[in-house]
Amino acid sequence: xxxxxxxxxxxxxxxxxxxxxxxxxxxxxxxxxxxxxxxxxxxxxxxxxxxxxxxxxxxxxxxxxxxxxxxxxxxxxxxxxxxxxxxxxxxxxxxxxxxxxxxxxxxxxxxxxxxxxxxxxxxxxxxxxxxxxxxxxxxxxxxxxxxxxxxxxxxxxxxxxxxxxx
Amino acid sequence: xxxxxxxxxxxxxxxxxxxxxxxxxxxxxxxxxxxxxxxxxxxxxxxxxxxxxxxxxxxxxxxxxxxxxxxxxxxxxxxxxxxxxxxxxxxxxxxxxxxxxxxxxxxxxxx
Numbered sequence: 001x002x003x004x005x006x007x008x009x010x011x012x013x014x015x016x017x018x019x020x021x022x023x024x025x026x027x028x029x030x031x032x033x034x035x036x037x038x039x040x041x042x043x044x045x046x047x048x049x050x051x052x053x054x055x056x057x058x059x060x061x062x063x064x065x066x067x068x069x070x071x072x073x074x075x076x077x078x079x080x081x082x083x084x085x086x087x088x089x090x091x092x093x094x095x096x097x098x099x100x101x102x103x104x105x106x107x108x109x110x111x112x113x114x115x116x117x118x119x120x121x122x123x124x125x126x127x128x129x130x131x132x133x134x135x136x137x138x139x140x141x142x143x144x145x146x147x148x149x150x151x152x153x154x155x156x157x158x159x160x161x162x163x164x165x166x
Numbered sequence: 167x168x169x170x171x172x173x174x175x176x177x178x179x180x181x182x183x184x185x186x187x188x189x190x191x192x193x194x195x196x197x198x199x200x201x202x203x204x205x206x207x208x209x210x211x212x213x214x215x216x217x218x219x220x221x222x223x224x225x226x227x228x229x230x231x232x233x234x235x236x237x238x239x240x241x242x243x244x245x246x247x248x249x250x251x252x253x254x255x256x257x258x259x260x261x262x263x264x265x266x267x268x269x270x271x272x273x274x275x276x277x
Contacts, residue, residue, distance in 0.1 A: 008167055012175050019179055019202055023186035028194055035198050038179075042205050045175075048167075049216050054208075054239055061243050066201065066250050073254050074194060077261050095188030103181035110173055120213045121220035122167045127233050128212075136233045137240070148244045155248035163255040165262075 004122050007048060015041035028074050032067055039063045049120065051128030172213035179206035193257050193267040197250075204246050208239045 018037040025031045039062045046055035126132060137145055179202060186199030215235025222231035257267060264271050 019182040051212050092189045099181050099185030120169050121216040159251040159255040
């Protein structure tokens with residue numbers, strides 16, 4: 001068992017466990033903190049796949065900016081107490097069964113695909129480095145890149161318009 | 167690393183996100199579960215990108231096949247950031263109006 005497999009297994013267990021803690025924690029603040037752990041585990045997977053740019057962007061944008069925004073909203077609205085009223089237990093069970101059925105069907109459908117013997121390249125390849133990604137982003141994908149800046153501007157204006165007191 | 171492992175890991179994370187959306191009532195936690203599902207898809211896109219890169223690398227040592235997948239992940243992150251800012255503004259407005267973030271109070275479309 002190579003070190004890569006050990007690292008993959010460890011990161012996978014951390015990601016799944018912390019994702020489970022996100023949906024089972026009563027306190028929303030703990031949910032946010034566990035979600036940050038999940039994002040760090042996924043960033044570890046990116047580093048394992050040598051997608052270093054995405055790993056750093058994932059930490060900066062998701063764990064850094066988006067999760068802080070979530071924490072701000074939770075703290076500002078004073079939701080950090082365990083006041084969520086208990087939902088009907090049968091409804092909860094139905095939700096879990098529905099999600100489990102989805103997982104079961106997707107796994108059953110995908111476990112015998114044609115690509116199941118192919119390998120994902122770990123510890124190598126230079127397509128995930130900034131040089132290659134930047135060149136591609138600013139030549140082939142320059143129009144979507146500019147459009148996404150317009151999207152950001154409209155999202156900013158929309159957030160201010162929705163959020164301001166009338 | 168076999169691609170199967172990445173498929174199953176992403177499916178597990180995605181299913182956990184689905185279960186969270188279906189079982190929780192707090193709007194913020196539902197929103198966080200949506201982020202979790204987006205991240206599961208991102209992970210699978212990167213794994214597929216590296217899979218295609220490995221296959222193309224056998225023919226041409228200087229190939230850049232698979233870059234598209236990672237750029238799609240980048241654009242998904244961009245759209246997710248914009249989505250979060252608007253979504254949290256909507257949740258704040260909802261809290262200001264009904265003093266709760268429980269989605270069960272938002273059932274006026276039913277009547």
